[in-house]
Structures are given as structure tokens and as C-alpha cells.
Amino acid sequence: MAFVKKRLSLVTSCLLILFKKLFAYDQMSAYTDQCQIEYRETPYNQSVVDMKCQGQDLELFPNLTQIVNLPIQRLDLRNNSFSKLTITSETFDGASITELNLDNNQFVDIEYNAFSAIDGLRKLTMNNCTLRSRDLDFLRNIPQLSVLSLRSNKIQEISDKSIFIGSPLESLDLSHNSNITILEDVLKALAPTLLHIRLDYCNIDVSNLHFLNGLSKLKTLSMEGAYSTKYNSIQNRFDLLKVWNLESLSLSNSGLKVIFANTFDGLNNLRYLDLSRNELTYQIFDVTNTLPNLQILRLSHNPNIQSIIKILNRNLSELHMEETGVNLISYDAFKLLGDSLKVLNLKSCQLPAEGMFLVDALRPLRSLKRLDLSYNHLKEIFNETFDNLNKLEKLDISGNIIKFSIHDFSGLEESLRSLKLRNMTLRTLPLEALSTLENLLELDASFNNFSNITRNFLKGISVKTLNLTSCNISEIDNNVLHHFHKTNLILDGNHISDLEFLSLLGRNTFRSLTLNNNNLNCSLVELHAKLMVFETLEGRCTIGNRTEPLIKYFTNKFNMKLSSTANGIGRNQNLAVLLTVFISITLVRIFPCH
Structure with a gap:
């Protein structure tokens, strides 16, 4: 009998664990006062608490004594009304808090030891709290803080060298x-730990970057929206600043006109460089070519870059040149990038109508997966343009007025998955060229002028997603979509008035159908509504002076399907409860406790 009782105890314990797993994580949330408290377990089976008190118009901090013996993983106090509150060391009463969010609040004062009594505080965000330089004394007393965000405040100077002494800030x-x-040397105390610093739109003078000196572990530096007081250039050499481990550098929108040849010396670990929205010229490639491990280069929105010369960065995987003045690409520009370049963006450049120059330029790019040539001046695609791009998966040639031929996509027959032909003044689809694309899954031909979708409009085209938004479509032939199976069809922004084209289609023709912003008449919709299965059906129709959702006309079984999906989890949980109780009672009857 002792053995039976032991087995019964074990079974009962297992059932309790099952019960906990089924219900604890989605029902262990309760509201205490105006805070939502959620209990959960970390991957190491440690119970923690998340407290969500944001946007509750609180004037006082919540009472944390109710959280007994449980560390608070996140305490969210954003967007409240603490304008009459002073934060003192007693405010958090020695609570264990890992992440504290105080964004979008104002305080009377923050005492120097306000956060020193918090056990384990590692992340503090006080964005948009009207903090000034004189309010930063509290930073010197947070011994475990590793992440600090003080965005959008009124801090005009950081001059006190002592506030970061001993800080493990990363x-x-x-x-x-x-x-x-x-000021120079203020951040020097952080040299042993600081990995990431963001100074976007702080009007940092990039002609004087001495405050970075000695931050040898720094990996990420972002100074978007900076400026230069000397010749629109960077005056410091990064090797002399001793930031040798830098991996990511952003200087977007900083008014730069020239970057000297030795500026980036020492940045042998740099992988990401953003110099977009400046006034640089093609000579920037002479500078970036010195970066041996560069992987992503962003030069977008530099209208004075008019050509791409030979690139020497053998590890470059992404090159972004959209909205530059590029009208010429050297035949050997990408010669060394055959095994590395995956993404090439030349959207809205000045590529000329004569596209022959692309043939030699693109030929080496055997590893390219995404190519954007949209909104240039291209008028023809030469037969050999894509011949060697047999790994290309996504191609965008929108906004070019191209005369298509059957061989335009030669080389892409097996690889291409997504093609965009938006805004090309097309009246029909280039079926001969498209029919060669054996594995095309997504075709976006939005913003063209198709008017009527005739019987053969999509002949030979079978894709999973077809986007025909804003194509002036008013009529769709009843048979044009009969070969589709679980397709996502987007017909938003057209002039479709009825759904007669659905009348001959099978119930699994569409996965989703969207008809937003059409001229659908509810009475005409009702004539052709039938039992069809959609995962998504979007759109409205008009009846009299009101509009109604299309879903109303596609049988109650559709609604039942959605309802059953939404409630499936709940029913399974109820079943689990009944099953648990039944098993428990049965076991007790079989093995009675004497």
C-alpha cells in the first residue's frame, strides 16, 4: 500500500505540473490597483514579475511591498503624472528590479541616491523626462547599470568626469x-565596458571627436544629424582616437562633402557604414575601399555621387545607392564582389535608357539575391543582363518604361521568387517573359492601367501572391482566375462594382482576397456570394447610404470558422481541466487512501 500511495503521490504531482503548464502562463495576470502584474518563468525556471503601470495617470509610484520574494524583471511606468514627485532612495524601497522605464514623465527632483537601493538594476530608460545637465548626479550611484537611455531630454553638456567612475555601462x-x-575625457571612465553609444541628432561637431578618445571596446557609434564646423569634413583620424574595435558607424545626414583618405584608418573591424544623406562624390569609394571587413555600405541620398568605380571590399554583402545621381557604373565596379554581394539597391538613380552597360557591370554578381533598379530611365533589358545572376530571388524594375521581350529574364528562370512591375504604364502583363519564371511566387503589378482583366490576362501565370492595386480595373473575366489555388489576391483601389468573377471559382481559389476602396454594390455582391474559404477577406460594399463588410455576404460558416480558430485554445484548456479532474478522481477510486 505504501508503494501505491507513493505512485499516487507521483501521479498527483505530475497532474499538478500539467495543470500549471496549461494555465499558469496565460491566466496568471491580475490587476493590483492600476498596475497589471504578470508572473512568468525565465528559461532557468526562476519566477519573475513584469509590472505594467504605463499610461495610468499615476501621481505616486506603486507599492512594491506586495511583490514578496519575487524579482521584478520589468517595471514600466511610462506616461504617468509624477510632476509633483521627488524620487528618493525610499521610493523603490530596496526592490529587485532589472529594467525600469520612466519615459515621458516629469519629476520635481531626482536625488543623487534615488536608484542606489534598487537591487540588480541593469537597464534604465528616462527618455523625454526634461532632464538637464544638472540632474545627472543620480548616475554615479547605480552600481550594476549596463544600459542607459536618456533620449529627447534637455541635456546640453556632459562635463562632470566623476558621474561615470566605476560604472559598468555598456x-x-x-x-x-x-x-x-x-567634454574630452568625460567618457574615459567607461572605456573598460562601453560598447554602444548613440548621439543621433545631437548636433555633434564631427570636426572634433576627441571625446571618443580611448574608447577601445566601442563597437557601435551612431551620430546621425551631426555637422562639421571645418570644411564639411571629419577632422579626426579614427586610428588616433583608438576606437579600433568599432564595427558599426553611422554619420547619416551630417552635411559631409568630403572625407579624407586616412580618416577611417584603423577601422579594420568595421562592418557597417552609413554615410547616406550627405553631399559626397564618387571619390568616397577611394576612402571606403580601405575598409577590409566592410559588409554593408549605405551611400543613399548623396545626389553628387554620379558613378560607381571599382569596389575593393571583398566582403561587401549590401550596397545601397538609392536616390543618388549614379548614371554610370564601371564595367569592373563589382568584379571582386562575386562571392559576397547579396543586395544591390539602385532605386531612383539616373541610370540611362540604354541599358547595355548593365550587362558587364552585373555579370560577376553570381551570389546576388536582391536587385532594385526601380524608377530609373531604363527602356530595354538586354538578353544577357541577368544571365549570371542565377541566385537572384527578388527583382524590382518598377517605374521604368520598358518594352519587354521573351528573353528579358534569361538566367532567372529557376531562382526568381519575387518580381515588381509597379507603375510602368502597362496595359497588359508581359506574359512571354513571365512564363519563363518557373518558381515565381509573388508578382506585384500595382499602379498600372489594365482596365479589363480578360480571359487570357494571366495565362501561364501561377503565383502565391498577386498584387493589382490601383490598376483602374473595372471588369474581371469569370475564367481568368480558375487555375489559382490558395492565392493571395490584392485588388485594392480599383473600380470593381460586383463579384461576378467569383461565380465559377472553386472554394480554395484564394488564401486571401482584399478589395478595399472599390465601388462594390452590396446587392450585386449578394448575387455571387457563395461558400468560399478565405483566411482573410477585406473590403466593404455600399447599400444605400451605408457600407457593410463583405464578410457578411459570404455565409455564416466563414464566421464560424474564424470563431472556432479564435476559441480553439480556450476549448482545449477546458478539455484539459475536465481530463485532469477525471483522471484524478479515477485514480483515487482505484487507489483509495487508507
Whole structure:
């Protein structure tokens, strides 16, 4: 009997664990006062609490004494009304908090030891709290803080060298503190730990970057929206600043006109460089070519870059040149990038109508997966343009007025999955060229002028997603879609008035159908509504002076399907409860406790 009782105890324990797993995680949430408290377990089976108190118009901090013996993983106090509150060391009463969010609040004062009593505080965000330079004393007393975000405050100067002494800070974000000045050596105390710093739109003067000196572990530096007081250039050499481990550098929208040849010396680990939205010329390639491990280069929105010369970065995987003045690409520009370049973006450049120059330029790119040539001046595609791009999966040639031929996509027959032909003044689809694409899954031909979709309009085309948004379509032939199976069809923004084209289609023709912003008449819709299965059906029709959702006309079984899906989890849980109770009672009857 002792053995039986032991087995019964084991079974009962297993059932309790099952019960906990089924219900604990989605029902262990309760509201205490105006905070939502959620209990969960970490991957190491440690119970923690998330407290969500944001946007509750609180004037006082919540009472944390109700959380007994459980660490708070995240305490979210954003968007409240603490304007009459002073934060003191007693405010959090020694609570264990890992992440504290105080964004979009104002305080009377923050005492120097306000956060020192919090056990384990590692992340503090106080964005848009009207903090000023004089309010930063509290930073010197958070011994375990590793992530600090003070975006969008009124900090104009960081001059006190002592506030970071002994701090283990790894990430610092001071973005959107306009006209901030960081004095030399202020950040030097963070040299052993600081990995990431963001100073976007702080009007940092990039002609004087001495405050970075000695941050040898720094990996990410972002200074978008900076400026230069000397010749629109960077005056410091990064090797002399000793930031040798930098992997990501952003200087977008910084008014740069020239970057000297040795500026990036020492950045042998740099993988990401963003110099977009400046006034650089093609000579920038002479500078970037010195970066041996560069993988992503963004030069977008530099209208003065008019050509691409030979690129020497053998590890480059992405090149973004959209909205530059590029009208010429050297025949050997990508000669060394055959095994590395995966993404090439030349959207809205000035590529000329004569596209023959693309043949030699693109030929080496045997590893390219995404190519964007949209919104240039191309008028023809030469037969050999894509011949060697047999790994290309996504191609965008929208916005070019191209005369298509059957061989235009030669080389892409097996690889191409997504093709965009938007806004090309097409009246019909280039079926001969498209029919060669054996594995095409997505075709976007939006913003063309198709008017009527005739019987043979999609002959030979079988894709999973077809987008015909805003194509002036008013009529669709009843048989044009009969070969589709679980297709996503987007017909938004056309002039379709009825759904007669659905009348001959099978119930699994569509996975989703969207008809937003058409001229659908509910009475005409009702004539052709039938039992069809959609995962998504979007659109409305008009009846009199009101509009109604299309779903109303596609049988109650559709609604039942959605309802059963939404409630499936709940029913399974109820079944689990009944099963658990039944098994428990049965076991007790079989093995009675004497």
C-alpha cells in the first residue's frame, strides 16, 4: 500500500505540473490597483514579475511591498503624472528590479541616491523626462547599470568626469538632446565596458571627436544629424582616437562633402557604414575601399555621387545607392564582389535608357539575391543582363518604361521568387517573359492601367501572391482566375462594382482576397456570394447610404470558422481541466487512501 500511495503521490504531482503548464502562463495576470502584474518563468525556471503601470495617470509610484520574494524583471511606468514627485532612495524601497522605464514623465527632483537601493538594476530608460545637465548626479550611484537611455531630454553638456567612475555601462543613448557638448575625457571612465553609444541628432561637431578618445571596446557609434564646423569634413583620424574595435558607424545626414583618405584608418573591424544623406562624390569609394571587413555600405541620398568605380571590399554583402545621381557604373565596379554581394539597391538613380552597360557591370554578381533598379530611365533589358545572376530571388524594375521581350529574364528562370512591375504604364502583363519564371511566387503589378482583366490576362501565370492595386480595373473575366489555388489576391483601389468573377471559382481559389476602396454594390455582391474559404477577406460594399463588410455576404460558416480558430485554445484548456479532474478522481477510486 505504501508503494501505491507513493505512485499516487507521483501521479498527483505530475497532474499538478500539467495543470500549471496549461494555465499558469496565460491566466496568471491580475490587476493590483492600476498596475497589471504578470508572473512568468525565465528559461532557468526562476519566477519573475513584469509590472505594467504605463499610461495610468499615476501621481505616486506603486507599492512594491506586495511583490514578496519575487524579482521584478520589468517595471514600466511610462506616461504617468509624477510632476509633483521627488524620487528618493525610499521610493523603490530596496526592490529587485532589472529594467525600469520612466519615459515621458516629469519629476520635481531626482536625488543623487534615488536608484542606489534598487537591487540588480541593469537597464534604465528616462527618455523625454526634461532632464538637464544638472540632474545627472543620480548616475554615479547605480552600481550594476549596463544600459542607459536618456533620449529627447534637455541635456546640453556632459562635463562632470566623476558621474561615470566605476560604472559598468555598456550602452549609452543620448540622441535628440540638441546641441549637446561632451567634454574630452568625460567618457574615459567607461572605456573598460562601453560598447554602444548613440548621439543621433545631437548636433555633434564631427570636426572634433576627441571625446571618443580611448574608447577601445566601442563597437557601435551612431551620430546621425551631426555637422562639421571645418570644411564639411571629419577632422579626426579614427586610428588616433583608438576606437579600433568599432564595427558599426553611422554619420547619416551630417552635411559631409568630403572625407579624407586616412580618416577611417584603423577601422579594420568595421562592418557597417552609413554615410547616406550627405553631399559626397564618387571619390568616397577611394576612402571606403580601405575598409577590409566592410559588409554593408549605405551611400543613399548623396545626389553628387554620379558613378560607381571599382569596389575593393571583398566582403561587401549590401550596397545601397538609392536616390543618388549614379548614371554610370564601371564595367569592373563589382568584379571582386562575386562571392559576397547579396543586395544591390539602385532605386531612383539616373541610370540611362540604354541599358547595355548593365550587362558587364552585373555579370560577376553570381551570389546576388536582391536587385532594385526601380524608377530609373531604363527602356530595354538586354538578353544577357541577368544571365549570371542565377541566385537572384527578388527583382524590382518598377517605374521604368520598358518594352519587354521573351528573353528579358534569361538566367532567372529557376531562382526568381519575387518580381515588381509597379507603375510602368502597362496595359497588359508581359506574359512571354513571365512564363519563363518557373518558381515565381509573388508578382506585384500595382499602379498600372489594365482596365479589363480578360480571359487570357494571366495565362501561364501561377503565383502565391498577386498584387493589382490601383490598376483602374473595372471588369474581371469569370475564367481568368480558375487555375489559382490558395492565392493571395490584392485588388485594392480599383473600380470593381460586383463579384461576378467569383461565380465559377472553386472554394480554395484564394488564401486571401482584399478589395478595399472599390465601388462594390452590396446587392450585386449578394448575387455571387457563395461558400468560399478565405483566411482573410477585406473590403466593404455600399447599400444605400451605408457600407457593410463583405464578410457578411459570404455565409455564416466563414464566421464560424474564424470563431472556432479564435476559441480553439480556450476549448482545449477546458478539455484539459475536465481530463485532469477525471483522471484524478479515477485514480483515487482505484487507489483509495487508507
